[in-house]
Amino acid sequence: MINVFQPELRERELAAVAEVFDSNWVGKGSRTAEFEAAFAGHLGVAAERVMSVNSCTEGLFIAAALSGAGPGDEVVLPTVSFVGAGNAVASLGATPVFCDVDPRTLNPTLDDVTAVVTPRTKAMILLHYGGHPGAVAEIAEFCRERGIFLIEDAACAVASTVDGRACGVFGDVGVWSFDAMKIVVAGDGGMLTARDPDLVARARKLAYFGLEQFSGFSQAKQYDTRWWEFQVSSFSRRSIMNDILSAIGLVQLDRLAEFVSRRGAITARYDRALADVDGLRLPPPLPAGHSSSHYLYWVQMDPAIRDGVAHDLYERGVYTTFRYAALHQVAAYGSRARLPKAERAVAETLCLPLHQSLSEEDVDQVTAELRAAIHRRSPDLAGRAR
Incomplete structure (x- = not known):
């Protein structure tokens, strides 16, 4: 069978996994930090604006939470979108409002978006269909003017650009996927970037149980007291990537x-x-x-x-x-x-x-x-x- 999607994983990826095994640490560690920095370089943004997640869908859930949308709010998204985007909106109690798309590109035009925007519109999730950027620049400008929080679902657009600028960095938050059917394949996992460093800081907490900074060690890494104690700022999940996936992703990104x-x-x-x-x-x-x-x-x-x-x-x-x-x-x-x-x-x-x-x-x-x-x-x- 000739498949629609198929990864290309070879000896380099296998060797990278072997190195992680040899390190005796397979959780989130140095390889994940290296992958985040390399992906930031690929996007042309500062490393502190990029963080890994365990899937693009989880990235969409985090991004939707960052938008502040909730009951009584509307979130616009093209109807030809991944189900994870719709679920992310519905999970907040917000109302997903679906807009039409161009019948040839399957991307929404600015007119398609403006046709459904109302005073209740809090955010928008924009997919780049098939890797084609679509009207992202025009839609991003419109959202900025209206104060609409724009999330780019760039799962299909890991190398797509408009005038040299990477898809995923036009809006407030962008997310990418590395699952088994994407171009850069790590087996699973994803990335998230945000324009505002404060959003990235909030996203990091949402990606790890809502935990605040552990208070047992000082900035100088010196022992203080009860390093196992913590505070919780939100009731969120564990959404982090690990070094096995990151090692594969680093090789794939290089290719x-x-x-x-x-x-x-x-x-x-x-x-x-x-x-x-x-x-x-x-x-x-x-x-x-x-x-x-x-x-x-x-x-x-x-x-x-x-x-x-x-x-x-x-x-x-x-x-x-x-x-x-x-x-x-x-x-x-x-x-x-x-x-x-x-x-x-x-x-x-x-x-x-x-x-x-x-x-x-x-x-x-x-x-x-x-x-x-x-x-x-x-x-x-x-x-x-x-």
């Missing part, structure tokens, strides 16, 4: 440019091979000044054949999917929104395999099988399979 280059080459090969398939729409080109992490490659077709095409591809050894389900259609969130552009995109879109381990033969097989499936399912809409 990131190589990964993104390969994914870009695969994207270009898809573009060339599928450009002449009737009835098939490819991802739109990036605006000037934007760069993508090439996390997803999505195609769009008549919704009457989309599911059948996915089934045919699966039977022929090509796994496809759609990311992400429209959250306004999830009953648990209680939304009554009608978002026609997103609903159209959700029905038409299919994500093809895209990862750095794909060979050119794999890509050619995917495109050949996709052509054949479209031809079988709708010969009146598609060109002949070649």
Whole structure:
């Protein structure tokens, strides 16, 4: 089976884990601090503004708490978003308000956002669909002007930029993912950055039980008294990363440019091979000044054949999917929104395999099988399979 997502873990990652084992410390320690500093350098921000978490979802929960949203407040997010973002909002007692998205990019436009903002809007969570930055610069400026706390879910956008500026640093807080299906894979884990150092300090407490600084040791690390005593400032969870994951993440981060280059080459090969398939729409080109992490490659077709095409591809050894389900259609969130552009995109879109381990033969097989499936399912809409 040709998978949609697949990590590339090799001898360097294994050797890095072995070093952690040899150190006899596998919890949060020096490797995690090194990974945080390296990721800050990747983003171009000060190291003290970056902290690791045990997952991007936990980062979203922490970020949502930092926004101050609660009962009576609204938090805007595009309906094509990861379920963790919706859960983070709902967990606070705030109301998730879903906005529409552009049917081709699956990112919200500024108009989509402004259409649902009200005086009760406290915050927004913005996803960069498939690694494409979208209108992040314009939306960030709008949020600053309105006093809306902006959280960037940059899980798909670890190497995406706008005019050289990294996605994830436009808003008040940004979060990233290193789970098994991302570009930088550590097995799990994530990062969080914040514009305000005070927010980072609060985030560190939220990530570790809400514990205040242990008071048993002085700044000079000299013994004082009862070093095991502590105070609790919030009832939060344990959300920290460890040195095993960080050791893998450090190697993967060092290989990131190589990964993104390969994914870009695969994207270009898809573009060339599928450009002449009737009835098939490819991802739109990036605006000037934007760069993508090439996390997803999505195609769009008549919704009457989309599911059948996915089934045919699966039977022929090509796994496809759609990311992400429209959250306004999830009953648990209680939304009554009608978002026609997103609903159209959700029905038409299919994500093809895209990862750095794909060979050119794999890509050619995917495109050949996709052509054949479209031809079988709708010969009146598609060109002949070649």
